[in-house]
Amino acid sequence: MGRLIVPSVCILISIFYFIYTINLPKAKLGDPNAPMYFPLIISIFLFIMSVIYFIKELLKHYPKKEEVKLLFKGRAPVLIISTLIISLIYAFIFERIGYLASTILYMLAILFIVNGRNKWLVNLSVAVLFSVGSWYVFYHLLDVSLP
């Protein structure tokens, strides 16, 4: 029944969007319901498509996709979750400690996980060189403001 999770999520989102749409504030100018017409069409359309998807998944009998299995195999789950957590930390520290320091730390962390601890010298060199190089290119050459 695991394959019904994605269609169920789609159905729930369309219902949530529909409920939010019908509760939208009325417009003070022109037709009061004007802001809700287009979202209403989208929500109904999305609901119908999601229900069809649900029924198709329910009726079909096929083995779980190989790629979906990979999501729970080997290093993949650890890499994905670690990358997401480190990225969230990066978002948190980016403006607080500045682009250069936060990016060096971010790259080091990701490289240690993805590329392995044994290659610490390569990881360190890539993290420092790329962070400094990109900072120079964006900040000085392209006039992009970075914290």
Added chain:
Amino acid sequence: MDWQGIFHGFVTVLQPENILFVMFGGFLGTIVGMLPGLGPATAIAVLIPVTFGMDPTSALIFMATIYYGAMYGGSLSSILINTPGDGSAVAATFDGYQMAKQGRAGPAIAITAIGSLIGGAVAVIGFMVLAKPLASFALQFGPAEYFLLMLFTLSAVVALSTGNLVKGFISMGFGLMLSTIGIDLQTGVYRFTFDNVFLSDGIDFLVIIIGVYAIGEVLYNYLTIDKPAGKKTKYGRVWITKDDWKRSKWPIFRSSPLGFLVGILPGAGGSIASMMAYSTEKQLSKKPERFGKGAIEGLAAPETANNSAAVGAFVPLLTMGIPGSGTTAIMLGALIMLGINPGPLLFESDPNMVWSLVDALFLGNIFLFLINIYMVRVFVKVLDIPSKILYPIILVLAFIGAYTMNYAIIDFYILIIFGVIGLFMKLYDFPIAPLVLALIVGSQMEQNFRKSIVASDGSLDIFVGSPIAIVLLILTILSLIYPLIMNVRRKKWEAKTDEQSSL
């Protein structure tokens, strides 16, 4: 043809800084395009911040040459390691990799460059001939016609994208849904903002695009990160023999206009153009059995077609403001961000920009041809860089891109969320192009829909009120029926094959 405009375009492109952008864009695009799994869409998405600070014409030239470069780069990795950068380079693996395995990677790379050069040049001429009349024609479009044109584009993209139709429509629905977040432009009503001030202007579509393409792609590639990389084949002299040319010249000249015309169609793009060119040449060939075993014509045709399709895709983008693919949708997003509104009026308001772009494509093509022939050794070194080092670099580029959109940290969180969504979309075969396209045209689509309804006093008759509207409606219906017919035909064919094999 607007000879004066074309001439002025050349004057702009030949300015030293623009020549530099053509070269730089082509070079960077080739490198990113060579990375397994990363195609032109990701290349443009992660390199958008590099265009900040440029004037809009230079930015457009830069992005167009990244697009072109990524097409060349994708072909190189298809030929050398049997790993296409994106869909349009898949056909290059059929015969390109076989040629490389036979020790003919040099001629394979050369014919790819020659075919791309000719295909691109023919398509640029096609653009010069077609664009102005098409832009004039588009001036007759009212809100109802524009709404229907967008509807047709979206349905065509769904119908022609990989994965099934229902998932394509769900992807499109989510894109439209996201486009409704923020203040309603006509009434000032806050919609789906959850009382969050950051959402009042909506979610920046470029942040979503970078998330689903770049972050999603990296997370998806983690699934196979420890798989041994494709073995790089060796190559000798990068040029072709007389016999190679004899076998390839007609496929190249036939595939050039074919690719261009397919590229103009919404939703079709390089993948379909290259596949069509490949199958057409196979059908026309006196020795079709050679295809798939290293036939040079089997490589020349798709590689010509995908490059001319890339130019063809600019026709609807610049003349009507309608992107026909995920990649051109990203370019449209970047253009809007730069304050440019592509459409028929662009030919009147800023013709120099249009012609500079077209001339840049022409020059970029020549430049890419030269570097692909003479500098291939430098590019091939990129394939030696382990992906484990490249992915963190792509992640950082994605974060820089997202941050520089609004200089707001909330975009980092949005980027991460859409990275995860992008991963799951890939895992469950939801095509990403309909989401991106719907996200970008969604707001305009709604505005045109509402303007039409107001103009017709609430009647839906306006959507069949003009010959153009009726044609667009018929095209939309046909684009929806087409995959169903193909499905029925495929099932019949499969049943027939099963019957024959059981006998």
